[in-house]
Every structure is written in C-alpha cells, then in structure tokens.
Amino acid sequence: MGLVTSKSILDAANERRYAVGAFNVNNLEFAKAVIGAAVEERSPIIVQVSESAIAYAGMKQITGIVASLAGNADVPVALHLDHGRDWATIVQCIANGFTSVMIDGSHLPFDENVAITRKVVEVAHAAGVSVEAELGKLAGIEDYVVVDEREALLTDPDEALAFVERTEVDALAVAIGTSHGPRKFKGEPVLAIDLVSKIKEKVGIPLVLHGASGVPAEIIELAERFGAEWGGSKGIPDRSIVDAVSRGINKVNIDTDMRLAFIASVRETLSTRPETTDPRDLLKPAMVRVKSVAAGKMRLFGSAGRA
Ligand code: G3H
Ligand code: 13P
Numbered sequence: 001m002g003l004v005t006s007k008s009i010l011d012a013a014n015e016r017r018y019a020v021g022a023f024n025v026n027n028l029e030f031a032k033a034v035i036g037a038a039v040e041e042r043s044p045i046i047v048q049v050s051e052s053a054i055a056y057a058g059m060k061q062i063t064g065i066v067a068s069l070a071g072n073a074d075v076p077v078a079l080h081l082d083h084g085r086d087w088a089t090i091v092q093c094i095a096n097g098f099t100s101v102m103i104d105g106s107h108l109p110f111d112e113n114v115a116i117t118r119k120v121v122e123v124a125h126a127a128g129v130s131v132e133a134e135l136g137k138l139a140g141i142e143d144y145v146v147v148d149e150r151e152a153l154l155t156d157p158d159e160a161l162a163f164v165e166r167t168e169v170d171a172l173a174v175a176i177g178t179s180h181g182p183r184k185f186k187g188e189p190v191l192a193i194d195l196v197s198k199i200k201e202k203v204g205i206p207l208v209l210h211g212a213s214g215v216p217a218e219i220i221e222l223a224e225r226f227g228a229e230w231g232g233s234k235g236i237p238d239r240s241i242v243d244a245v246s247r248g249i250n251k252v253n254i255d256t257d258m259r260l261a262f263i264a265s266v267r268e269t270l271s272t273r274p275e276t277t278d279p280r281d282l283l284k285p286a287m288v289r290v291k292s293v294a295a296g297k298m299r300l301f302g303s304a305g306r307a
C-alpha cells in the first residue's frame with residue numbers, strides 16, 4: 001500500500017472513536033520499528049518527521065525510507081511533518097510526497113495563527129495533503145496556581161471553533177496540560193482532560209494530543225541500572241490517555257517513550273556485551289524495544305486491529 005493522507009486515517013478514527021499513534025522517526029531503525037509494529041498489530045499509523053529530523057536525515061533520504069517501507073506494508077501509513085514552522089520546509093514536504101503537514105502557529109497571536117494556518121491549508125489541500133494546526137500552548141499546568149495564567153495556556157473551546165471555521169484544518173492539536181519530553185510533571189499529573197469533551201463538542205473534527213508519552217518506570221529503571229541519569233522523569237498515565245481518547249482525541253503523538261527505550265537498550269547492550277564490535281548488535285535489540293513501545297501504544301489507543 002502506498003502512503004495515504006492522515007485525513008483518511010483520522011476521519012475513520014473519529015467516526016469509530018479511537019486514536020491513531022503518530023510516531024516520530026529520524027532514521028531507518030525507528031521507521032522500521034514503528035511500521036513493523038503497525039503491520040503486526042493490524043493498525044493504521046502516522047509516521048511523523050520533525051524539521052530537525054529532516055535536517056538530520058535529509059529530506060529525500062527520510063522520505064525515501066518511509067515511503068518504501070509503507071509501500072511494502074499492508075496497512076495505511078501517512079507521512080506527516082511534525083511541528084512545521086518554516087514555510088519553505090512545509091512547501092518542500094508537500095513537493096516531496098508527504099501526505100500530511102502540521103503548521104504550528106501556537107506561539108503566534110490568534111489572528112496570525114489563523115492567517116498562516118489558512119495559507120498552509122490552501123497550498124496543502126490543492127496538493128491533496130492534510131493539515132494539522134495547534135491552538136493553545138503546550139506546557140505543564142501544575143505550577144500555575146494563578147487561574148488566569150493557567151487558562152491562557154490551555155485551548156479555549158470557543159476560540160477552537162472560530163479557528164477551525166476560519167482555517168478549515170483537518171485536525172487540531174489542543175493544549176490540556178501535556179508537554180514535550182521526559183519531564184512533564186514534578187508531582188502528581190495535572191491535566192484538564194474535560195476540556196477535550198468541550199472542544200470536541202464545538203469543533204467535531206479529529207483532535208490531536210502532543211506530549212503524550214507515558215515515561216514508563218521500567219524503562220527508566222533499566223536505563224538507570226546501566227548508568228543513565230534521568231531523575232525526575234514523569235509522563236502521562238495510560239488511564240489519562242484512554243480517558244482523553246474516549247472524549248475525542250484521535251491522534252496521539254509519541255516520541256519520548258521510544259527515545260528512552262532505544263537508549264536504555266543501547267546502554268544495556270554496551271554493558272552486557274563489551275566484546276561486540278558490530279553496531280548492529282546495538283541497533284537490533286534497540287529496534288525491538290522501540291517496536292514493542294509502538295505496538296503497546298497501538299493497543300492502548302484502540303487502533304490495533306482496525307486495518
Ligand atoms: O515535538 C517534538 C518531537 O519530539 C520532535 O523533536 O525536534 O527533537 O526531532 P525533535
Ligand atoms: P512526547 O515528547 O511526549 O513523546 O511528545 C511527542 C510529540 O508531541 C511530538 O510532536
């Protein structure tokens with residue numbers, strides 16, 4: 001099967017109330033791992049590449065890797081630009097076969113976010129490419145005791161409706177208190193999950209959750225046993241993800257959990273196999289761990305068995 005749009009994948013998920021994982025990849029190992037997981041789990045998948053991943057791997061190279069793996073996979077695969085901010089990169093992605101792009105104008109004032117998003121929608125839709133945009137700011141909300149400050153970070157449901165009507169985006173990323181990376185919370189997780197229902201009621205379109213990694217204790221323990229210093233790493237509990245999906249999240253972005261699993265595995269192999277001189281002895285078990293993380297997410301999000 002060739003690459004499909006994220007709209008086709010997410011509209012089906014929206015209709016049947018599950019979410020699809022969007023997994024960040026930078027190289028062959030991650031791309032093979034996540035697409036391999038999708039095939040085994042019979043799950044649709046969104047493979048996403050950030051601007052810095054493109055700078056790292058090369059536009060033609062990363063596109064070629066994902067497109068060729070998708071061509072051999074018998075499940076729907078979309079290739080998506082994650083957090084696009086640079087106009088030239090967005091246009092290049094569209095020209096190079098991406099089937100989906102994100103325009104991240106979340107740092108801009110509302111009207112400017114609308115304007116740049118609308119411009120991307122016009123160019124992308126003319127080429128048959130789906131568009132995700134973001135409204136609200138991704139940041140932990142636990143430290144915001146001042147209610148006004150906290151509210152300013154989160155996505156406002158009425159603004160979300162105006163934004164979707166004016167831009168005609170295909171999917172909207174919302175801010176409910178998640179954040180990127182391994183250190184999401186200092187204490188107990190604080191999320192405004194009820195906001196998902198309120199936004200969904202207004203806009204109806206597929207909603208996206210960024211910063212959704214769980215940061216599992218077993219992976220932290222494994223890595224720390226072999227020398228990692230990851231103190232303070234805390235993620236989003238699985239039960240919160242299930243709750244958010246039941247309220248209308250249809251795309252869940254995962255990068256950190258795969259990075260942690262990969263590094264934990266490399267550390268373990270380096271320590272337990274000091275004799276090896278073959279990089280594949282490090283990469284193969286790390287790839288297996290990343291694949292297992294992705295497969296677990298597909299089951300958690302409810303996308304397993306849908307393809
Ligand atoms: O949200 C950001 C993703 O985790 C990608 O991160 O820019 O380091 O590739 P990156
Ligand atoms: P995590 O850092 O929680 O994996 O989030 C990834 C993400 O949102 C990529 O856009």
Ligand code: ZN
Nearest residue numbers: 180210211253
């Ligand atoms: Zn993100």
